[in-house]
Amino acid sequence: MRLLLAASLLVLVAGETLEWFQYKVAPLAEECKEETSATEDDIRKVLERQDPDTRASQCLLACVYRRLGGMTRSGLASSDELRDSLLELYRDSAYKQGQVGLIVDRCSPAVEQQPDVCLKARKLFECIRENVY
Template sequence: MKILYICLIVCAALISNAKCDHEKAKAVANECKEEVGATDDEVESFLKFEAAETMTAKCLGACVIKRFGLMNGDGKIDREKSIEILEIIANGNEEQQALGVEVLDACADIDVNEDHCEAAEEYRSCMHAKAKEIGFEMGRV
């Protein structure tokens, strides 16, 4: 399943020692759950790339993407790290890789709220919409 969490993500495409997997994503989301006070339902929604309905859910998203280096200290998307993750999750599928880069290009430089929690959700929303528009498979972490 192709995924993108840059904001994700893109939401939650995650990298650790050149691996991207559900267990790592879930573990980090659960660590962040404790940090921001999120619920199990908010973690599950996050892992499905669903819209964050509460500030806590938005902060969960920000926490996770920061932990994986996808959002820098200024609340902006780290394009280099995102490209690394796209290469991993595309797993040799050049078409999905190209579509992922198109999503990244469309959303990485959008103007976002200074609040990192709000910014993370704005990135997720942009990437989700663009992915749907062009056929990039975001899937589920």
């Protein structure tokens, strides 16, 4: 199954590979799997940047964001921590790195309005998708 998952990591989005994103996120998603009761389908959604439409996939995403330094157990990390986390995550793309300030400015207020950490992760995902992809 892991070999199949690894093979699926070669998906292209907007002409740009997901290689670095998946290199960083795949091991974290595996670590977060037990903590969040996520399924292989939930992990696939996160790795392929698909809408986290289940509670487990949203909590998995929150755990991954937390391990990347963009979130805490109760919510969004500080603006500087989120900025640093995104700059590292998008180190393979000058365009995406150029969007990080915009993401932090636009997404932080919307994310903080969400009632729990899993919904905050989904909102952050949606906001990043709207401002980067």
